Amino acid sequence: MTVVPAQQTGGGGGSSGLYDVLELVLDRGLVIDAFVRVSLVGIEILKIDVRVVVASVDTYLRFAEACNRLDLEAGPRKSPGLPDMVGEITESGARGKSKGALSGAAETISGAFKQAREEGQGERQAESRPRARKSTATRKKEEPE
Amino acid sequence: MSTYVYGITADSHPSLPEGMDGVGDPACSVRVVKEGGLAAVVSDAPEGLRPKRKDLLAHQNVLAEVGAGGPVLPMRFGSVATDDATVAGVLAERADHYKERLDALAGRVEYNVKASHEEEAVLHRVMSENPEVRALTEANRQAGGGGYQQKLRLGEMVVAAVKAREAEDAAELQQALEPVADAVSAGPESSGWLANLSFLVARETAEVFLTAVEQVRKSHPHLDVRVNGPLPPYSFVDPGPSEPADTTIGSDATTDAEAERIQERMQERIQE
Numbered sequence: 216m217t218v219v220p221a222q223q224t225g226g227g228g229g230s231s232g233l234y235d236v237l238e239l240v241l242d243r244g245l246v247i248d249a250f251v252r253v254s255l256v257g258i259e260i261l262k263i264d265v266r267v268v269v270a271s272v273d274t275y276l277r278f279a280e281a282c283n284r285l286d287l288e289a290g291p292r293k294s295p296g297l298p299d300m301v302g303e304i305t306e307s308g309a310r311g312k313s314k315g316a317l318s319g320a321a322e323t324i325s326g327a328f329k330q331a332r333e334e335g336q337g338e339r340q341a342e343s344r345p346r347a348r349k350s351t352a353t354r355k356k357e358e359p360e
Numbered sequence: 361m362s363t364y365v366y367g368i369t370a371d372s373h374p375s376l377p378e379g380m381d382g383v384g385d386p387a388c389s390v391r392v393v394k395e396g397g398l399a400a401v402v403s404d405a406p407e408g409l410r411p412k413r414k415d416l417l418a419h420q421n422v423l424a425e426v427g428a429g430g431p432v433l434p435m436r437f438g439s440v441a442t443d444d445a446t447v448a449g450v451l452a453e454r455a456d457h458y459k460e461r462l463d464a465l466a467g468r469v470e471y472n473v474k475a476s477h478e479e480e481a482v483l484h485r486v487m488s489e490n491p492e493v494r495a496l497t498e499a500n501r502q503a504g505g506g507g508y509q510q511k512l513r514l515g516e517m518v519v520a521a522v523k524a525r526e527a528e529d530a531a532e533l534q535q536a537l538e539p540v541a542d543a544v545s546a547g548p549e550s551s552g553w554l555a556n557l558s559f560l561v562a563r564e565t566a567e568v569f570l571t572a573v574e575q576v577r578k579s580h581p582h583l584d585v586r587v588n589g590p591l592p593p594y595s596f597v598d599p600g601p602s603e604p605a606d607t608t609i610g611s612d613a614t615t616d617a618e619a620e621r622i623q624e625r626m627q628e629r630i631q632e
Contacts, residue, residue, distance in 0.1 A: 274515065280511070283497065
């Protein structure tokens, strides 16, 4: 199970935390009418796909298959939801799911960077690529234009 | 040259980060505009500023530095004023309001909490709670996986149960953490989370809050809970009551129109 320790320091602010709070930096905070905001083209895609589990035929079939593979005996007897008992068969599914959510954010921002790069504005976004490459996102992600 | 604004603090702030690297490449140097007992933390605004990683980090780092020394009202990324005089004018005009907010946020920080389901773990949970799902799964399995329609029926039932679980888990997460925070705010909608909540927490009780998060992790092992903080209070710069619980569950947004569309698609596929 993924357990992310809380940041205990107030200063610094590593880049790992940035991905997780991107939407706060871009969508919360003080707005003053007398000031203008820089263009955030490409960032709006943060708002897509609000639902976590989407009701669709594909999702239904995928979940039916996933249930079919589950070890039924283990479920009711042990305390529900313990990831340990899920075992090897299901490992890829759970990982894919949680990584999907994370790499979604990474993809979003790396997409925005890609766009910026293509406009000849930046060359220092290479760090964002390893995250995007790890992507095993199962959900549909829209690419920025 | 126009002026990029990071945040607003009191001019009595003990350690304003003057000279720190701000946004832009090369980085613009951070300076301070003081007016009416307030201090705006600013820098020059680079031409063609975009939300790039380096600039987002610079914004975040400057605010973290200011926040470490005293309360700050963080600006949303990308706020640009015509010049320093405009910034000073805004400070003068709304001084009382900003001072009130700074007082209200003194000694408090934001913690953002996001949760998602571990898929296989939540399936186990759903099965253990729902005899009907269990029975249908077993029937399908004995039929060698079941036919297309049986699979659809099972899948639909499971998806409904998982979605109900998402809503319940989001509510339980909020109920568990709200009592150990001063305020709660629903985060902006974004992909992949069944809950995205920001909590305003007094620095001195941060340990209590983090302990409560640990307890949720233990009691909800099918949840992946991510905590980020302490952060500048992005979600609490505007006054107002905390969000009621029922507005914070962003995962239950299937519209009737969409449900109809899905029904139609299913019908089509079944007929094929």
